[in-house]
Amino acid sequence: MEQEVGLIGFGEAGSTFAVAGEWGARAHVFDRKTGNGPDREAMLASYKAAHVLGARFLDDALASVDLILSLVTADQALAVAEAAAECLPAGAIYCDMNSVAPQTKQAAAGVIQAAGGHYVDVAVMAPVNPARLSVPLLLSGGQAEEAAARLATLGFAKTRVVGDAVGRASSIKMIRSVMVKGIEALTVECILAAEAAGVREEVLASLDASEKVKPWEERADYNLDRMLVHGLRRAAEMEEVVKTLEGLGTGAVMTRGTVERQGAIGTLGVGTPPEGLSGKIAAVFAGLQ
Structure with a gap:
């Protein structure tokens, strides 16, 4: 039937x-x-x-x-x-x-x-x-x-x-959206500023030159490593990016969030990050407690 x-x-x-x-x-x-x-x-x-x-x-x-x-x-x-x-x-x-x-x-x-x-x-x-x-x-x-x-x-x-x-299935979808929708929002914030500054072609070419295809496990491990080691410096640099975007009048909502997140991870004082993504995640959780 x-x-x-x-x-x-x-x-x-x-x-x-x-x-x-x-x-x-x-x-x-x-x-x-x-x-x-x-x-x-x-x-x-x-x-x-x-x-x-x-x-x-x-x-x-x-x-x-x-x-x-x-x-x-x-x-x-x-x-x-x-x-x-x-x-x-x-x-x-x-x-x-x-x-x-x-x-x-x-x-x-x-x-x-x-x-x-x-x-x-x-x-x-x-x-x-x-x-x-x-x-x-x-x-x-x-x-x-x-x-x-x-x-x-x-x-x-x-x-x-x-x-x-x-809740498990929806957790996968909702948390995945942090990345997927976040990349979309970051893309808009970046490209509007590049267009307003008259440097869109150069910015896109630079992104193409630096982009390397990696599995997300490797990407996440590398990105978290950089934040644990250089988060405070990068937060300061991103403050200047906020000034740049606000000066262009295109908005810096996503970038202000980057300043906050980079600074928060950078202040954990983990020292040399542990090997592997799981170890780095555990170190972050421990530092946030």
Whole structure:
């Protein structure tokens, strides 16, 4: 028998998955835009185009399914879990695929499990387009293995269970974003200043010349080593970078954070850093206590 699914939220992710998997009438969909607001007609048209079964009320969408996917905006993830807990079938697997903190997912797990459901933390690790059902998914929670099997029947091709603790999958996603989104923000801060100073081509060429491809384990080890040894000096240098950017009027939000972090690590007084990334991390934790 084909897997039926309750789908909460029919924005980019929900509609992309439903269409790519040709779920059709197997998908029982609720989106709050099907109320009486200005978006109602457009949402109903989206349901029709995807051939899914649209529901005006949440309990109608969840009444007969044993697998539920929550794909709403981050600020609504917990509220939706609380609403779903009031009407989900006993024993249903609730896959929370929203991009929220592990603490938020643990709170949502509490209400779902108290209502007799099984909560699974799912982290969507790349944009849903163009990957669609090949988007990498990390799963954690007591029913993660079962959820992975159910998701496979819907066409998801890249699922991986990373543990049985709710919050583990989302921790990986959230902490990874420190680097991914941080690099984006640093890039903008650097390039705007370079453009304003009239030196963009030279800055980019210098970055190309100094960039060496390394595994992130090696990069992290090297970067932390430099901060432990030279953090105070680098913090002072970055203070001058802040002056440069502020003088150009392009902003220095990220760079001011760099000054603070370099200085904090540099003041630990570790001496010669230990060998290996794990040793350096342990030295930092010890110094911060």
